[in-house]
Amino acid sequence: MDECVFCAIGSGAVDSDLVTRPSQRVFVVPALRQRARSRGRALVLPVAHVRSLHDAEPDLRDEVFAVTATLTAHFLLCSAQSARTCS
Numbered sequence: 072m073d074e075c076v077f078c079a080i081g082s083g084a085v086d087s088d089l090v091t092r093p094s095q096r097v098f099v100v101p102a103l104r105q106r107a108r109s110r111g112r113a114l115v116l117p118v119a120h121v122r123s124l125h126d127a128e129p130d131l132r133d134e135v136f137a138v139t140a141t142l143t144a145h146f147l148l149c150s151a152q153s154a155r156t157c158s
């Protein structure tokens with residue numbers, strides 16, 4: 072395998088202070104407010120290297136989507152709270 076930047080981040084070798092680890096097998100890289108009109112993004116990735124989600128074991132894929140769903144719910148809640156605070 073060629074060097075994979077996501078594996079380096081997931082292992083904690085690079086930018087370990089920039090990630091959150093909601094589980095042992097999944098990590099999240101938040102990238103908030105990259106541009107003035109964007110509220111940002113978050114990458115949800117497995118710690119183990121996979122070329123694509125359909126190559127991942129089903130239980131790992133389920134865990135990635137569960138973390139993504141939880142994050143999405145939190146982002147929507149925060150967005151709604153922020154809108155109420157700002158209006």
Ligand SMILES: [Zn+2]
Pocket residue numbers: 075076077078079119120121
């Ligand atoms: Zn990788």
